[in-house]
Amino acid sequence: MEEVVLIVAGVLAVGSALGVVLLPNAVYSALMLLLNLFSLATLFLLLHAQFMFAAQLLVYAGAILVLFLFVVTLLNPDGENILRDRRRLQQAGTISLGLFLVCLLVGALLFAFTSGPQPALASNVTVNNSTYGTVEEFGKALFTQFLLPFELTALVLLVALIGAVVLGKRR
Amino acid sequence: MTNITFTMLVSALIFTLGACGVLLRRNPLVQFMSIELMLNAVNLAFISFSGSLGTSEGQVFVLVVLTVAAAEAVVGLGIIVAMFRKRKRIDVDDIRSMEG
Numbered sequence: 001m002e003e004v005v006l007i008v009a010g011v012l013a014v015g016s017a018l019g020v021v022l023l024p025n026a027v028y029s030a031l032m033l034l035l036n037l038f039s040l041a042t043l044f045l046l047l048h049a050q051f052m053f054a055a056q057l058l059v060y061a062g063a064i065l066v067l068f069l070f071v072v073t074l075l076n077p078d079g080e081n082i083l084r085d086r087r088r089l090q091q092a093g094t095i096s097l098g099l100f101l102v103c104l105l106v107g108a109l110l111f112a113f114t115s116g117p118q119p120a121l122a123s124n125v126t127v128n129n130s131t132y133g134t135v136e137e138f139g140k141a142l143f144t145q146f147l148l149p150f151e152l153t154a155l156v157l158l159v160a161l162i163g164a165v166v167l168g169k170r171r
Numbered sequence: 172m173t174n175i176t177f178t179m180l181v182s183a184l185i186f187t188l189g190a191c192g193v194l195l196r197r198n199p200l201v202q203f204m205s206i207e208l209m210l211n212a213v214n215l216a217f218i219s220f221s222g223s224l225g226t227s228e229g230q231v232f233v234l235v236v237l238t239v240a241a242a243e244a245v246v247g248l249g250i251i252v253a254m255f256r257k258r259k260r261i262d263v264d265d266i267r268s269m270e271g
Contacts (some may be wrong), residue, residue, distance in 0.1 A: 010181040017185045017208050021192035026200050033204050036185070040211055043178060047222040052214075052230055059237050060211075064244045068204065071248045075255050077198055094194040098187050105183035113176045132225050141227035142234070149231065153238040160242030167249035 006046050013039040024080055026072045030065065037061050048133040178219040186212035197262050199254075203247050210240045 016039065019032035041056040131137045142150050185208055192205030214233045221229025255261050 006177065010177060013181055014184045014188070017188040020201070020204050020208060021188055021195060026198055029201050029204055033207060036208065036211065040215055043181070043215060044218055047178070047218050049218050049222065049230055049233075052218055052233055055234065055237060056214075059241060060207075064207065064241055067244060067248060068200070071252060072200055075200070075252070075261060077200065077261050080196065080198055091195065094191055097194070098191040101187045101190060102184065105187065106180060109176060109179050109183060113174070113179070132222075132227070133230070138227055138230055142231060146228075146231045149235055153235055156238055156242050160245045163246045164249045167246065167253050 009039045009042040026077055030068050030072055034061060034065050050133050051135045051138045175219050175223045178215060182212045182215040197264060199251050199261055199263050207240060210236055
């Protein structure tokens with residue numbers, strides 16, 4: 001059962017990523033991105049990362065995607081059909097680069113994971129009754145060992161806030 | 172298929188699609204969505220390895236990536252809106268200078 005959900009979510013994630021790239025209308029691309037985020041959140045849940053599942057839904061689907069949809073509908077850009085694009089050379093280059101990247105990554109993964117022992121999906125998590133992935137465990141790591149990176153994210157958000165105010169200011 | 176190879180393959184495919192999207196599309200909004208796809212693919216890889224090793228370090232990385240993605244979306248969309256206000260048209264080929 002878990003395996004079926006895992007495979008369906010993975011296929012859905014790749015298919016919706018294809019939709020983001022290929023669909024002509026930017027609103028449809030944004031909705032496909034939403035589907036992609038939901039399937040990735042499902043994968044996170046299956047990997048026992050409950051906190052990340054919630055964070056993915058809240059931050060990405062709840063905040064970033066709403067911002068995207070807002071800007072897309074505000075600017076209302078013309079649809080672009082990449083099949084009728086005249087820049088054939090650029091497209092051919094992109095597609096060959098994509099194929100090269102796929103061959104490289106998939107080849108490296110298959111080489112790495114078929115030559116040695118295959119790491120199981122969240123194996124240490126289910127056997128010894130551990131607290132992996134819970135908010136408690138994650139918070140403990142975040143506020144003890146990784147306190148400095150956590151503080152730095154606050155700085156990143158502050159910079160983004162100031163940048164957004166400066167960019168949005170009318171002259 | 173219940174080992175880490177499956178999620179890593181999904182991650183690699185989504186990353187490649189995002190990279191192709193940035194290069195194929197001329198609309199900066201869709202290019203931003205493709206960048207989000209790439210960031211998400213990396214998040215999936217981090218969480219896969221984190222689950223396989225049973226430690227929380229990967230999830231802390233994902234939290235940092237999430238923050239950077241949010242900051243990047245805010246600033247990027249701000250730039251696109253400012254660009255639209257100036258030219259009434261959004262196409263990445265129109266941008267040749269960084270004048271204010």
